[in-house]
Amino acid sequence: MTDFEQGPIRPPSEAGSLLVRVSRNCPWNRCAFCPVYKGTRFSLRSVEEILADLDAMREYYGDAPRTVFLQDANPLLSPTDDLVRVVQAVRQRFPRVRRVTAYARSHTLARRALSELRRIRDAGLDRLHVGMESGCDAVLSLVKKGCTRADHIEGGRRAKAAGFELSEYVMPGLGGRELSARHAEDTASAIAEIGPDFVRLRTTALPPGTELFAMAQRGVFAPLSEIELVAEIRAFLGGLSGVRTRLESDHVLNLLMEIRGDLPSDQARLLAICDEFLALPRDEQARFVLARRLGWAGGPSDIQKPSLRRELDGAIEELRRQGLDPLAAADEIRRRLV
Numbered sequence: 639m640t641d642f643e644q645g646p647i648r649p650p651s652e653a654g655s656l657l658v659r660v661s662r663n664c665p666w667n668r669c670a671f672c673p674v675y676k677g678t679r680f681s682l683r684s685v686e687e688i689l690a691d692l693d694a695m696r697e698y699y700g701d702a703p704r705t706v707f708l709q710d711a712n713p714l715l716s717p718t719d720d721l722v723r724v725v726q727a728v729r730q731r732f733p734r735v736r737r738v739t740a741y742a743r744s745h746t747l748a749r750r751a752l753s754e755l756r757r758i759r760d761a762g763l764d765r766l767h768v769g770m771e772s773g774c775d776a777v778l779s780l781v782k783k784g785c786t787r788a789d790h791i792e793g794g795r796r797a798k799a800a801g802f803e804l805s806e807y808v809m810p811g812l813g814g815r816e817l818s819a820r821h822a823e824d825t826a827s828a829i830a831e832i833g834p835d836f837v838r839l840r841t842t843a844l845p846p847g848t849e850l851f852a853m854a855q856r857g858v859f860a861p862l863s864e865i866e867l868v869a870e871i872r873a874f875l876g877g878l879s880g881v882r883t884r885l886e887s888d889h890v891l892n893l894l895m896e897i898r899g900d901l902p903s904d905q906a907r908l909l910a911i912c913d914e915f916l917a918l919p920r921d922e923q924a925r926f927v928l929a930r931r932l933g934w935a936g937g938p939s940d941i942q943k944p945s946l947r948r949e950l951d952g953a954i955e956e957l958r959r960q961g962l963d964p965l966a967a968a969d970e971i972r973r974r975l976v
């Protein structure tokens with residue numbers, strides 16, 4: 639038997655993980671930027687169903703899995719006894735697994751007793767990925783995140799106190815132009831209060847069909863350009879002085895993937911990467927942004943290759959002939975990426 643159920647998404651850092659579906663869909667499902675579970679209903683799966691999946695997975699994959707990710711958006715809503723049984727069963731069926739992780743909502747973490755979180759941690763759930771998105775209440779309310787800055791801070795601190803490794807996702811650009819400065823400042827200060835092990839950048843996109851896309855169409859949300867996004871990330875980074883964490887940029891939506899390192903030691907180097915891009919002449923910025931969004935370049939130095947520059951200049955000339963601004967065209971590609 640090789641029949642088991644798996645959900646639609648996992649964090650980029652869990653690309654190689656065995657996906658075990660503990661709950662289905664998202665209990666909140668109202669975030670304005672999120673298209674993932676729209677039109678679906680949240681449900682918890684029974685322990686028996688999950689254990690049957692684990693048996694089928696063991697038969698299918700053998701002892702190969704080294705990391706496991708528990709799906710979907712918030713498995714921590716499961717009763718503690720159930721989740722403990724599931725995590726123990728994962729550990730027992732896959733003894734060579736090094737790491738078991740899950741998504742968790744701050745709203746849930748902030749309301750779970752520390753003693754229950756500790757039991758789940760002790761059973762063998764190692765790391766939680768939290769979609770913080772912003773530490774600014776105005777932004778959280780704008781995008782209907784369903785939790786507050788205080789929830790994020792309390793939830794993050796509880797996760798750390800229970801012994802979990804904590805990974806917080808931050809979304810540059812989520813406040814649009816109007817809230818950009820507050821978003822950067824309040825998110826950095828919330829991260830400083832939580833002290834997560836990882837901060838992962840995931841640039842805001844505008845997938846058609848989402849409420850945020852409709853807000854942008856109506857003119858009530860002004861998305862940041864790629865250049866404004868780098869300036870916002872610079873402000874965010876500047877607010878992280880003294881914070882000890884690992885900053886990751888592992889999402890395809892991000893422009894400068896090399897903004898990754900250990901803070902505080904790498905802070906000056908990462909700020910310099912932002913400054914270098916922001917100081918480029920506009921034509922060079924346009925060349926790199928377009929190359930990155932077309933998948934032709936990884937980092938800014940790639941566009942120095944003569945053959946790539948020739949191709950880029952041809953593409954830019956063609957866009958201009960059609961009356962399109964190359965930076966705006968590249969922005970459009972990025973905003974529609976999911």
Ligand code: SF4
Nearest residue numbers: 664667668669672711
């Ligand atoms: S971002 Fe997370 S919490 Fe918000 S709707 Fe999507 S899955 Fe649910």
